[in-house]
Amino acid sequence: MVAHVAGVFDEKLNEAIANSKILVVGAGGIGCEILKNLVLTGFPQIEIIDLDTIDVSNLNRQFLFHKEHVGKSKAQVARDSALSFNPNVNIVAHHDSVISNDYGVSYFKQFNIVLNALDNRVARNHVNRMCLAANVPLIETGTAGYAGQVELIKKGLTQCYECQPKAAQKTFPGCTIRNTPSEPIHCIVWAKHLFNQLFGEEDPDQDVSPDTADPEAAGEAGSSALTSETTSDGNIQRKSTRAWAAETNYDPEKLFIKLFHDDIRYLLSMENLWKKRRPPTPLSWDKLSGKDDPPAQHSGLPDQRVWSVAECVKVLTTSCKALAEDLKSRADGDHLVWDKDEKNAMDFVTACANIRAHIFNIPLKSRFEIKSMAGNIIPAIATANAIVAGLAVLRAQAILKDEIETCTSVYLRPKLNHRGQLFVPEKNGGELQEMITKINDSVNKRGIKVNVSMNKVMVFQRGKSMNECDIYIEALTPSNPKCYVCAPKPEVGLACNLKQLTLKDLNSALKDGLNMQAPDATVEGKGLVVLSSEPGETEHNNDKTLEELGLNDGCALMVDDFLQNYEVRVRLQHEDEEKNWRLVTDSDAPMPAPKENEKPTNGSNGEPKPGPSRPRHDSDSDMEIIEEDDDGEIIKPPKRRRTEISDEVVELC
Numbered sequence: 001m002v003a004h005v006a007g008v009f010d011e012k013l014n015e016a017i018a019n020s021k022i023l024v025v026g027a028g029g030i031g032c033e034i035l036k037n038l039v040l041t042g043f044p045q046i047e048i049i050d051l052d053t054i055d056v057s058n059l060n061r062q063f064l065f066h067k068e069h070v071g072k073s074k075a076q077v078a079r080d081s082a083l084s085f086n087p088n089v090n091i092v093a094h095h096d097s098v099i100s101n102d103y104g105v106s107y108f109k110q111f112n113i114v115l116n117a118l119d120n121r122v123a124r125n126h127v128n129r130m131c132l133a134a135n136v137p138l139i140e141t142g143t144a145g146y147a148g149q150v151e152l153i154k155k156g157l158t159q160c161y162e163c164q165p166k167a168a169q170k171t172f173p174g175c176t177i178r179n180t181p182s183e184p185i186h187c188i189v190w191a192k193h194l195f196n197q198l199f200g201e202e203d204p205d206q207d208v209s210p211d212t213a214d215p216e217a218a219g220e221a222g223s224s225a226l227t228s229e230t231t232s233d234g235n236i237q238r239k240s241t242r243a244w245a246a247e248t249n250y251d252p253e254k255l256f257i258k259l260f261h262d263d264i265r266y267l268l269s270m271e272n273l274w275k276k277r278r279p280p281t282p283l284s285w286d287k288l289s290g291k292d293d294p295p296a297q298h299s300g301l302p303d304q305r306v307w308s309v310a311e312c313v314k315v316l317t318t319s320c321k322a323l324a325e326d327l328k329s330r331a332d333g334d335h336l337v338w339d340k341d342e343k344n345a346m347d348f349v350t351a352c353a354n355i356r357a358h359i360f361n362i363p364l365k366s367r368f369e370i371k372s373m374a375g376n377i378i379p380a381i382a383t384a385n386a387i388v389a390g391l392a393v394l395r396a397q398a399i400l401k402d403e404i405e406t407c408t409s410v411y412l413r414p415k416l417n418h419r420g421q422l423f424v425p426e427k428n429g430g431e432l433q434e435m436i437t438k439i440n441d442s443v444n445k446r447g448i449k450v451n452v453s454m455n456k457v458m459v460f461q462r463g464k465s466m467n468e469c470d471i472y473i474e475a476l477t478p479s480n481p482k483c484y485v486c487a488p489k490p491e492v493g494l495a496c497n498l499k500q501l502t503l504k505d506l507n508s509a510l511k512d513g514l515n516m517q518a519p520d521a522t523v524e525g526k527g528l529v530v531l532s533s534e535p536g537e538t539e540h541n542n543d544k545t546l547e548e549l550g551l552n553d554g555c556a557l558m559v560d561d562f563l564q565n566y567e568v569r570v571r572l573q574h575e576d577e578e579k580n581w582r583l584v585t586d587s588d589a590p591m592p593a594p595k596e597n598e599k600p601t602n603g604s605n606g607e608p609k610p611g612p613s614r615p616r617h618d619s620d621s622d623m624e625i626i627e628e629d630d631d632g633e634i635i636k637p638p639k640r641r642r643t644e645i646s647d648e649v650v651e652l653c
């Protein structure tokens, strides 16, 4: 039964719904719920875009999909399933990336409202810019476990998705991971790096051997121990870990001795590190291997039991052998990809992380806990998705009723706050009614008529007569005037060494730092094209430094992205010290969040990746978590922060 039967909605809303055209971006946990709500509310024209195919792990909550749909297009199957609820709806499904030339500004302009149900920041940033360019209201949604959020983004009325700084994902300095771990997560990150070094895609930034360049150990590195392994540059074993492991035929014993005995002894020789820390204890293979440690009594699931160190050694032996076999069975140059759901990969990381934790006197964790931490997982909760999707469609109705100014952001809290609220509107929105009541009470006593509207900064204006006044109350969070995306003239600084940064690096900085898809850059005032997104136009300059291209300190580039209809002025700022590049904004303006390195679709993990010299924000992004102050009130920007999460892969930090 569809809700638009006469009498459910008022006539005006019924008509608005009947004439509306809606775009839903994402057909995952929230997208399925939104689509179902739209169809059952009688929205007649819907388009849905999703790049993903259905995975078994989606089935517990993405209820439009069933076992027989695994491997098929999410958008297409969501459409077919939703049509069974209401065959009279016209749903167009696109199995495609929303970041595609096919979905330009004119495509977005045909919709009354866009609803985002995405799980990553790249796509969110892009849709944000497209909706600003097309001037279409965007309803942005997200969940993280039991928490969730719905936020309206409308050009000129509210802040945009990129108006506020996004919280940096927690990254760890390389020397903490390699030399001085102090928390389980440090050992887990190290174990994942080790997996990649041995079996996965080798990445020089994921070195697992002792870091002799650790400034804390300066002057001490390798001065006494294991000098036979050091080379002239002071580093031990520059041979790749993979090459070494292959030579030893991935022998678990040799691997164990190198990683958990020799390397640890080497670390101990860096004495400065242990002046204020408890030193690690190298482990002996002979004492641990073959030792049968009866597992402790545990009534829970096997995955939730913490293994003994001897068990870890056993699991390391078995999983290492299996992974080596897997790697050998593949073509030359092929490698394994770490996957938390792959048994041997997860066993290997659990065992190695725990052995290392034991060495550094860090508490051991169960396989279950390590899986959560290694995958940055907070379980996706079907009910949270359903609540958020319900709120999103209610917001869509309010927009169609011309009540856009009432669409304040709403946050679903994991538990009741001290006022007994599960849904917490932004502070200004929550206080609105109370404020209006108070004003009315006081002015009515004086016989003054009050007209209240809510879309502007709060001002009192005398009305047409002495006995009438208009009140405008700020209900929606206004945009940040210095936002590098939605400000009238967006601007950002790029600090770099102009003698070293090449045109190719500049292109990466614009793509990764400013989330552009195909940037074009010209020198401000001169119109000279420095970087072109057209193939063949500026590639020949790729290896030239910016200085060689005639760009100097203080010079400004006008950079635009045709697809996003977005232009930003980039000031170049020369710094001798800067090794890569760094975006510089005014202190109260948002710091652009570097783009994730993975494809804009479901699932990811949040390992630090090479790139700009400031900490990366590189994980999935599903929502914004707004902190509450001591009174349980929502703290408004600029204190608010975005937390990086996904529909499935989430960490609240």
Ligand SMILES: [Zn+2]
Binding pocket: 159, 160, 161, 162, 163, 164, 479, 480, 483, 484, 485, 486, 487
């Ligand atoms: Zn903005």
